[in-house]
Amino acid sequence: MAPVVEKKILGAAGAGEALDITSVEEEGQNLWSSILSEVSTRSRSKLPSGRNILVFGEDGSGKTTLMAKLQGADHNKKGRGLEYLYLNVHDEDRDDQTRCNVWILDGDLYHKGLLKFAVSADSLKETIAIFVADMSRPWTIMESLQKWASVLREHVDKLKVQPEEMREMEQKCKCNKQL
Numbered sequence: 503m504a505p506v507v508e509k510k511i512l513g514a515a516g517a518g519e520a521l522d523i524t525s526v527e528e529e530g531q532n533l534w535s536s537i538l539s540e541v542s543t544r545s546r547s548k549l550p551s552g553r554n555i556l557v558f559g560e561d562g563s564g565k566t567t568l569m570a571k572l573q574g575a576d577h578n579k580k581g582r583g584l585e586y587l588y589l590n591v592h593d594e595d596r597d598d599q600t601r602c603n604v605w606i607l608d609g610d611l612y613h614k615g616l617l618k619f620a621v622s623a624d625s626l627k628e629t630i631a632i633f634v635a636d637m638s639r640p641w642t643i644m645e646s647l648q649k650w651a652s653v654l655r656e657h658v659d660k661l662k663v664q665p666e667e668m669r670e671m672e673q674k675c676k677c678n679k680q681l
Contacts, residue, residue: 551600551601552603552625552628553600553603553628553629553630554602554604555603555605555630555631556605556607556617556620556629557607557631557632558607558633558634558654559609559633560609560635560636560642560646561609563609563634563635563636565581565606566579566580569589573587573589573590583613584607584616584617584620585606586604586620587604588601589601605619605620607620614653614656617657618660626661626663626671633650635647
């Protein structure tokens with residue numbers, strides 16, 4: 503067994519005060535332990551990443567404008583095909599930030615084949631669909647919602663998601679509707 507050596511250093515006042523180095527080292531260890539503990543706790547409470555938003559709606563219904571407003575930007579250009587952007591999501595309570603992917607499908611049905619680039623079988627669980635309706639033409643809302651819901655259903659059916667997994671996702675949607 504190695505001999506124990508007590509280390510002492512002289513304090514600022516000189517020879518009259520001696521500080522125990524062991525206690526200084528312990529305080530340093532406690533500080534580092536505290537910092538590491540805080541960092542590991544923060545990383546565990548991190549906001550989820552890899553979430554997706556799919557936005558559907560007719561031409562001119564305001565899909566791109568809505569997402570630009572959520573970004574805090576002014577936007578007045580028309581989208582084409584399948585637009586991609588992201589939203590920075592900040593949780594001020596936890597001082598945490600993440601990104602949410604946003605895919606905006608053009609209002610022309612011709613572009614529905616592009617959904618394969620936005621949503622895969624793996625990312626479906628992490629995806630929410632938003633249907634935007636043109637309130638200046640309220641008589642078209644139901645027809646529009648049905649059209650875009652069928653486009654989404656058609657795409658999901660092509661993904662070949664396992665039936666158990668699909669039932670689980672559908673059940674989760676039903677539970678969220680009841681809240």
